[in-house]
Amino acid sequence: MTMIVRNLQHVRDRITTACVAAGRNPASVRLLAVSKTFGVDAVIDAMSDGQRAFGENYIQEGVEKILAVRAWETDGLPGAIPSQWHCIGPVQSNKTRLVAESFDWVQSVDRLKIAQRLSEQRPPDLPPLQVCLQVNIDGGPTKSGVAPQEALALAAEVARLPRLQLRGLMSIPEIAPDFIAACAVHQRAADLFDQINRAGVLPQAMDTLSMGMTADLEAAIHAGSTMVRVGTAIFGGR
Template identity: 45%
Template sequence: MTPQLADNYMVTIAERLTCAYARISNAAKNTHRSKNEITLLAVSKTKPSDDIVAAYNYGQRQFGESYVQEAVDKIAQLHTYSDIIWHFIGPIQSNKSALVAENFDWVQSVDRIKIAKRLNAQRPTSKPPLNVLIQVNISAEEAKSGCHPDDIANLAEFISQCDQLRLRGLMAIPAKSDDPTTQTQYFEQLQTCFDKLKAQYPQLDTLSMGMSNDVEAAISAGSTMVRIGTDIFGTRT
């Protein structure tokens, strides 16, 4: 890649990040919230390390990945960018849990005690506790990961007792819909679950919900972290 092309490439991602932050700011303003309450997680799955560096050079520090081996390779390639905060947001297979525990700062997709137990046992004691979000299948889709809302309490209790895990909140990926009313309905259900859990665990501070197509509805319902990929890095291959 020539220097000129590299500059143009970086400007494109910078412009998209600018738009994403503006969108978050406007959505927060429209619901009388501070934009500072909402974290942008740039979802970089399937995208090359060069894209992450371009976003990093613009100031982005938090990145989300869904495929374990691809993500571990990127983390190794970018090890000199020591202030990147890596989030794993995909389904966790038992045979890949050690790689997740060893390499990530956050895991947003813990949905059963078996996985929480493995992550706790496999998290290196030389690292800080792994930040954990419980993934909730809020729209009750059979093919989607996430625990049932009724199972949140038991899973949260287990995680809270794990020395190498730190419970931070909830995450969900509701059924895709272009209807703002439907979007808001799902997000409000998750917000209710979060409020109930926070009453028992006051330290909880993260409600991860909202993606490129439903940021506004998520923020209006109380999201503190939105996961945006396509609007920053373009369509995935």
């Protein structure tokens, strides 16, 4: 058993334990393995233990990795569930075509202009690009994301774009000093998620609340996260 496989199993145990403590079904939380800065071999190692969803912060690195892994899948993993790739880093206007053509999900949409370009540049032979709005839930000065008070209006606009499917919200709050504080800030994102769904402006309800990383996944799950993004606890330090 490799280190990555052992780490994956430990993270899955953490998710299960957190769900049980919160009175939730462990199947309600998906694990996104954040593979940025790690090579194709590390991704394939994780895939050998059943992991299929991967997150990349750096677009060019991510695209190169996606192409390499998909070539390996074609040759070495026939008939298996294919990998799924999430862009979780900032998307600049000059990179939207690369993202639209290569990724399955984009979790870091925070401006209508970026969403429009992704919609226009998504190839017609691919399924709609799955997107989340990144929300700067705690107003962190170094964090990207739409302000919470502007999220409903942006969600309504993005949901109307033809080659995108709005799936939910993503947040990356500042590190909290303790579990209670972390739960509180994640709860704010969960409340905003519910508020947007209740507003009646979307053609279909959002189903994805992407929050929680290595250090705070338990707090995020307690608050209602449906997807945790874990890198260090799986692949090691960068």
